[in-house]
Amino acid sequence: MKVNPQQLLDDGYIILRQVIPPKQLDELRDSFEVLVERQKTVWARERKPDDPPGGAWETSAQPRVFFDEVVNEETANAVEFCLHENTLGVSQQLMRAPEAAPTLMALMCSPVRDHGPASWHRDIDPVGQAPLRGMQMDILKNASGYVQWNIPLYDDRVFWIVPKSHRRPNTPAEQHHLLTDARAPIPGGIPVELSAGDGVVYTHVLLHWGSNYSTRLRRTIHLGYRAFGGDVYPMGDHFYWNLGFTKHLSQRSRARFEHFFQLHQQQCDLIESTFRAILNRDADGFLNGLVKLHPGTEERMVCVVYLSKLADKTRTLKNPDIINLSLEERIDAISAHRLSFYLFEDFARRFSVKEAHLLCERFSTLFEKVETERVQSVPDATSRVRRYQLTQMPANFDVEDFIHSWDA
Numbered sequence: 001m002k003v004n005p006q007q008l009l010d011d012g013y014i015i016l017r018q019v020i021p022p023k024q025l026d027e028l029r030d031s032f033e034v035l036v037e038r039q040k041t042v043w044a045r046e047r048k049p050d051d052p053p054g055g056a057w058e059t060s061a062q063p064r065v066f067f068d069e070v071v072n073e074e075t076a077n078a079v080e081f082c083l084h085e086n087t088l089g090v091s092q093q094l095m096r097a098p099e100a101a102p103t104l105m106a107l108m109c110s111p112v113r114d115h116g117p118a119s120w121h122r123d124i125d126p127v128g129q130a131p132l133r134g135m136q137m138d139i140l141k142n143a144s145g146y147v148q149w150n151i152p153l154y155d156d157r158v159f160w161i162v163p164k165s166h167r168r169p170n171t172p173a174e175q176h177h178l179l180t181d182a183r184a185p186i187p188g189g190i191p192v193e194l195s196a197g198d199g200v201v202y203t204h205v206l207l208h209w210g211s212n213y214s215t216r217l218r219r220t221i222h223l224g225y226r227a228f229g230g231d232v233y234p235m236g237d238h239f240y241w242n243l244g245f246t247k248h249l250s251q252r253s254r255a256r257f258e259h260f261f262q263l264h265q266q267q268c269d270l271i272e273s274t275f276r277a278i279l280n281r282d283a284d285g286f287l288n289g290l291v292k293l294h295p296g297t298e299e300r301m302v303c304v305v306y307l308s309k310l311a312d313k314t315r316t317l318k319n320p321d322i323i324n325l326s327l328e329e330r331i332d333a334i335s336a337h338r339l340s341f342y343l344f345e346d347f348a349r350r351f352s353v354k355e356a357h358l359l360c361e362r363f364s365t366l367f368e369k370v371e372t373e374r375v376q377s378v379p380d381a382t383s384r385v386r387r388y389q390l391t392q393m394p395a396n397f398d399v400e401d402f403i404h405s406w407d408a
């Protein structure tokens with residue numbers, strides 16, 4: 001399947017027909033139904049005291065099965081589909097990267113009772129990641145380092161998008177709509193109409209909407225892929241899986257996931273050495289690392305902002321008050337997802353408390369500049385929608401300025 005990366009940059013999405021080869025559709029439907037049943041058992045077991053007997057299956061507006069967690073030998077084809085030319089291969093083409101890997105393998109299901117529409121949103125957080133224009137320009141001037149997919153097993157038109165909205169911040173009218181009437185159709189929004197087996201691949205910076213979480217049967221595969229070695233540092237960089245499930249796979253598939261994991265480890269090594277260069281005020285060492293993490297010459301500063309957030313999370317995880325908290329509280333402390341948290345803890349083990357603090361000192365001028373912009377544009381950072389108003393990267397502060405700021 002051939003795709004045009006420019007189409008993704010222009011429109012923010014591409015609809016592809018028969019991403020699931022028709023011959024595979026029935027067997028994938030069967031496997032995913034088994035996986036849903038297996039997950040339902042887990043949810044029932046893990047229900048909270050006030051939950052109904054089915055737990056999350058009954059309470060969630062959109063029950064989401066991270067199917068690698070429940071996969072077995074008989075359903076391995078579900079995971080193996082994530083390695084297919086039409087999914088992984090297409091993602092790699094779109095990201096113009098030498099390598100790509102699945103980060104997220106989920107199945108979105110219809111709820112047991114009608115929940116109606118969700119809210120329009122972008123899947124990114126400019127306050128937690130990087131100012132919105134920075135993230136957008138990084139994609140537009142280089143490439144997307146992360147793509148997301150919806151691939152329905154049954155016809156599906158729940159997902160709506162605002163085409164091209166990945167290229168710009170919300171308009172004042174859109175921002176008003178999201179703040180006052182987020183669960184209604186938005187001007188410029190269109191449904192993505194997919195037949196069983198079709199797929200939409202998109203950049204999750206795009207404004208999008210789950211238009212109706214009704215009980216109509218929905219089984220839609222939801223995947224994320226990140227690039228390795230492409231022009232940008234991916235805004236979605238961590239895996240929501242660990243290698244445990246791969247024991248159920250064929251040797252060939254297992255080897256591929258092991259390879260992805262290695263790529264991730266190598267990236268962590270590279271970030272560690274880049275951080276150590278910063279600690280040592282070694283400008284050449286830092287630039288050497290940065291150029292590998294973000295080969296694209298434009299918008300490299302966006303990668304530095306991502307790194308600053310990782311440094312901040314590392315410091316938080318090293319904090320003696322945090323280390324002794326429960327797992328749930330530690331996850332909350334860095335706003336992580338439970339499935340990728342272990343990667344941050346693994347990374348934090350690479351640094352001492354003292355190093356983590358010193359590292360954040362080196363980032364302090366950048367932190368201040370981003371925070372000044374944040375205070376002006378997003379006085380109320382508790383609102384997900386208002387956080388989209390953090391659009392501007394720090395003015396007149398480029399990589400060289402960051403290096404000079406180490407001595408401040």
Ligand SMILES: [Fe+2]
Pocket residue numbers: 121122123208
């Ligand atoms: Fe979303």
